[in-house]
Amino acid sequence: MDEALLRRLTPGVLTVLVRRGADFAAAEDAVQDALVEAVRVWPADPPRDAKGWLVTVAWRKFLDAARSDTARRRREDRVEEEPGPGPSSAVDDTLQLYFLCAHPSLTPSSAVALNTLRAVGGLTTRQIAQAYLVPEATMAQRISRAKRTVSGVRFDQPGDVATVLRVLYLVFNEGYSGDVDLAAEAIRLTRQLAAAVDHPEVAGLLALMLLHHARRASRTAPDGSLVPLAEQDRTRWDTAAIAEGVRILQSALARDRLGEFQAQAAIAALHADAPTAEETDWVQIVEWYDELAGLTDSPVVRLNRAVAVGEADGPRAGLAALAAVEDTLPRHAAAAAYLHERAGDPATAARLYAEAARKAPNLAERDYLTRQAARLNSRSRH
The missing domain is CATH 1.10.10.10 (Winged helix-like DNA-binding domain superfamily/Winged helix DNA-binding domain)
Structure with missing residues (x-):
């Protein structure tokens, strides 16, 4: 069973049901029932038109549910007659x-x-x-x-x-994290949006995605362990994607309508532009974080800015900036650990790395932080 195919087809099938008059919750339930049926039937009898099969079965499930619920009988008068099986639209919905x-x-x-x-x-x-x-x-x-x-509500007002x-x-970041591989799909949809909508923030988001995605191959070691930005093999970065992202970003910035995605893309471009981690223009990155902080009151932005300040002005300055950020924020302990280690306080850094590992949102990050704590604890024993 091709789970990736089912995931790719699901939004389009859901769109068809919504267009025909199903409310979102009922349509979603019907599509999920159709997916269960596909898992049961397709291995022995795969359809020639997968989307058309799912649409037909999901629509039947919706009508069956509507007919079984007396409170929905009035809505049945508004829905279309069930279409016969046939080829589905090739349009990406x-x-x-x-x-x-x-x-x-x-x-x-x-x-x-x-x-x-x-x-x-x-x-x-x-x-x-x-x-x-x-x-x-x-x-x-x-x-x-x-x-x-x-x-x-009929979904006729976008x-x-x-x-x-x-x-x-959000979908891109979840795919980028490696938990769910949706990053390429998010880029594909953002390209579609950029082609249809002339807006600098759409271009900014596409540039940001391309610049992040260009580094993906270097973000993990062969054993699956996390490789932080400073230690990544930059020869493995996708230079074509970086060049495209920079070109799109420059065009967007030239319109002088700065938004948060353009500012984030500018930061990513500065990282991509540095031949080595040591040559990163941290002063300019802090300036872009200041711009970004003025556009959004995100605590994550303030945390990342504190780390950048630590690189530009020294770890003590970074810790001072970090003190203004809520310590309950995810990855706060990891940022503090890094800055304390750079400031020459390995004991505090080891404790904070261990704390950050316990709060890590995924296994790769937890393993990395655990190794950092173990490394510092081992060093202190020798």
């Missing part, structure tokens, strides 16, 4: 579904939560909650409220570009 799930009736945070569900963006509730620094239960409630809000950009970047 994924990006349209992102816009539809950013419905004007939803708040931006609810739209992002709904949009990044497994059925649309490919992420679980837990992954979305981790990305937005809230408990999983809180995010589950947010998604449930979003579904209730759009229940019965939301705004800013919400869709946030969703695409």
